[in-house]
Amino acid sequence: MWVLRDDFEDGQLDATLWEIEHSTGSNIAETNGDLVFELGTNDSFLTHVLSALAYDFTNRTVTIEIPTAVVEPPNSDVDVSFAILGDEGNYVEFYVDDGMLVCAVEINSQWQAIMSEPYNPTEHRWLRFEDNGSQVVWLVSGDVGSPTNWTVRSQYDLDQVFDRRWTHVGVAVYGTTTNQGGTYRFDNLNVDVGTESHCPMDSWSDDFDDGDVSDGWLHADGSGGCTIQENNGEVHIDCATGVDDYYQIYSQAGFDLTGSNVTIQNTRAPESGSEMGMMLSVWAPNLQDGLLFDMDAGTNYLSVVDAGNKNDVAQMSYQAADQRWVRIREDSGTVSFEGSSDGVAWTLLTSTVPTFAVTTMKIELTAYTSTTLTAPAGVSWDDLNLPPAP
Secondary structure, three states: OOOOOEOOOOOOOOOOOEEEEOOOOOEEEEEOOEEEEEEEEOOOOOEEEEEOOEEOOOOOEEEEEOOOOOOOOOOOOOEEEEEEEEEOOEEEEEEEEOOEEEEEEEEOOEEEEEEEEEOOOOOOOEEEEEEOOOEEEEEEEOOOOOOOOOEEEEEEEHHHOOOOOOEEEEEEEEOOOOOEEEEEEEEOEOOOOOOOOOOEHHHOOEOOOOOOOOOOEEEEEOOOOEEEEEEOOEEEEEEOOOOOOEEEEEEOEOEEOOOOEEEEEEEEOOOOOOOEEEEEEEEOOOOOOEEEEEEEOOEEEEEEEEOOEEEEEEEEEOOOOOOOEEEEEEEOOEEEEEEEOOOOOOEEEEEEOOOOOOOOEEEEEEEEEOOOOOOOEEEEEEOEOOOOOO
């Protein structure tokens, strides 16, 4: 969790850290060392920033500073939220509204207040969530400068809300159609704790054996013509006749590819002329930089995406026997694309030296149709970052 750290001092929100959403009448920016929300008049849109990645909250804290008091303009109804989330329907939050500070949870889209008290901008200058091993704890501090004195306000069983291993962080301001705007400032997210690095990419594994796609994956699809399921120890994506579509899963968390690798077994790969493709790729959170091992209807396209521009480093025929296992590996600045028949002995297919950092990358598995299918087709994977079965 402490990988996510931002003092908002560089004047530009980091797109590798944050996803930003606001209406045309409102704005979010880094100004004078603060994260500043400018809410438009009569704007009822949920103006927010959300961490681009999920982080492990286990035995960690998440802290933010509200350096200036939350003040609603006259005749307005504006809500301010600092939250940790599993998803939009399952989260824990601090909530400031109508002069009250509220500790609340939402479980399966059912919101409930756990504790409320009059909002005091001096006593509530700092807000913190803490995982004590079983419960999430809400804490506040009035310290000026780095906070050291904390007061517990409430606690709740976090296991009832979401899986702490996949935690997003969000800050939001939203009003009603009658609000009169306003300015709301935040600062110093997690600057009071030590820094951490992302885990090596090969530290996360999935054997696809439990019959349910892990919460560590997020899903994206096109028009619904392709479906995913996990059974018989593999993950399968299948597309129907007449479909020109895609389906992908990608890791919620980010990982460090430096000196590491990502490996997977292709248990059902597209053959030449199959009208299907499958891809193992790693991406920066802003999806502008990536490394792609793309197997399209019997041809490998080994590619780099740099600042949104795709370049095919190599192209070759896909060999089902020799490339049943595929790997993207980094060593001393060089990224290698490799294949293996057994997951033990590896053959170099090509290599490249990316110009972008690979310290924060998401893992993605994608299946897609290269043209409208004339017959049902699909692909399957197994053993993400796991050795072959003995």
